[in-house]
Amino acid sequence: LILSNLLATFASTLTVLLLARVVLGVALGGFWAMSAAMALRLVPMRLMPRAMSIILTGVSLATVTAAPVGAYVGDIWGWRTAFMIATVVAALALLVQVAAIPKLPPVGVASFRTLLDVLERPSIRVALLVVLLVASGHFAGFTYVRPFLEKVPVLDIETISLVLLAYGIGGFFGNVAGGILAERSLKAAVALAPLLIALAAASMLVFGASPTVAAAAVAVWGFAFGAVPVGLQSWLVRAAPDQAESAGGLMVATFQVAIALGAVFGGLLVDHAGVASAFAYCGAATLLAAIVVFLRGPKRAK
Numbered sequence: 001l002i003l004s005n006l007l008a009t010f011a012s013t014l015t016v017l018l019l020a021r022v023v024l025g026v027a028l029g030g031f032w033a034m035s036a037a038m039a040l041r042l043v044p045m046r047l048m049p050r051a052m053s054i055i056l057t058g059v060s061l062a063t064v065t066a067a068p069v070g071a072y073v074g075d076i077w078g079w080r081t082a083f084m085i086a087t088v089v090a091a092l093a094l095l096v097q098v099a100a101i102p103k104l105p106p107v108g109v110a111s112f113r114t115l116l117d118v119l120e121r122p123s124i125r126v127a128l129l130v131v132l133l134v135a136s137g138h139f140a141g142f143t144y145v146r147p148f149l150e151k152v153p154v155l156d157i158e159t160i161s162l163v164l165l166a167y168g169i170g171g172f173f174g175n176v177a178g179g180i181l182a183e184r185s186l187k188a189a190v191a192l193a194p195l196l197i198a199l200a201a202a203s204m205l206v207f208g209a210s211p212t213v214a215a216a217a218v219a220v221w222g223f224a225f226g227a228v229p230v231g232l233q234s235w236l237v238r239a240a241p242d243q244a245e246s247a248g249g250l251m252v253a254t255f256q257v258a259i260a261l262g263a264v265f266g267g268l269l270v271d272h273a274g275v276a277s278a279f280a281y282c283g284a285a286t287l288l289a290a291i292v293v294f295l296r297g298p299k300r301a302k
Contacts, residue, residue: 001027002094005087009080032252036233037244041104045241049186049234053179056229060175064168118246123239126296127232128254133289134194134228135258140266141201141282142225144275145218148204151275153211163215167222174226182231186238190231191293194286196224201283205276235298 004027007020039051073082118124149155149163174193182189200221207213233251240247269277 001090002087005083005090009083009087029252033248034245036237036248040237040241040244048237049179049182049230052230052233053175057172057175060172060226114243114246115250118240118243119250121239124247127235127239128250130289130292131232131251131254132258133285135255136262137282137285138197138225139259139262141279143263143266144270144278148275149214152208153214155211163218166215166219170219170222171226174223175230178227178230182234186231186234187293187297189227190235190297191290193224193227193231195290197221198283198287198290201279205279238298
């Protein structure tokens with residue numbers, strides 16, 4: 001992350017700037033792949049959902065606050081200053097980790113074969129299918145939430161900004177609620193999140209002309225999507241506690257593939273059938289994900 005921000009700060013060509021973003025992708029992928037595995041090493045299994053909830057609440061807070069702060073700094077002092085400040089924040093994060101995280105010797109050796117072995121576990125394959133459905137559905141639909149709000153309930157840009165802020169706040173509370181629910185019933189936590197997304201998408205399709213309904217649906221959508229990674233990462237780690245890093249890597253890879261597929265498919269739907277079709281796919285995919293979880297989801301821990 002530090003290297004990425006430094007490359008962006010001093011980039012003199014578009015190629016260097018794009019390289020900086022690739023390095024950022026490596027950093028974020030590594031964080032998501034390792035976060036659940038690290039939590040598993042630091043807390044007992046019964047507290048995993050709570051630990052993931054705390055981690056993801058930090059992510060939600062950063063998501064809600066960083067974009068406006070970065071935009072403000074960029075407007076006042078230029079975009080390079082924003083990247084330099086991000087470099088300092090990343091360095092502080094590294095120092096905190098060095099000071100606070102205890103020494104954790106490796107518990108095994110991972111390889112490409114390890115990924116294949118983990119993938120052979122039926123519960124892992126079901127979980128990855130749910131990841132694929134939820135992420136592709138979400139990004140197919142939510143990518144076009146702004147044009148939907150502009151054209152259907154006909155909201156102005158100031159109101160749309162407030163609605164998207166409500167989405168971010170909803171995500172924060174979804175992280176917290178997802179952790180609380182997952183401690184009591186992991187299956188319920190994993191299934192209810194995509195079910196709520198499906199209901200939000202359906203509400204926007206049927207009653208979206210109402211500004212109040214549209215705004216409430218977007219806020220519920222944010223709440224539900226905030227709960228998604230808490231339950232899914234807890235499920236994957238529980239399914240492969242001996243290979244948590246590999247399970248996390250598979251989840252990140254599947255999530256990234258789903259983002260790309262969802263965005264491309266959503267774009268094709270919007271081009272050929274309008275914005276409503278992307279929301280319809282989102283609702284269908286997330287509803288199917290919820291059904292899969294109810295039928296084949298995580299069993300109660302013994």
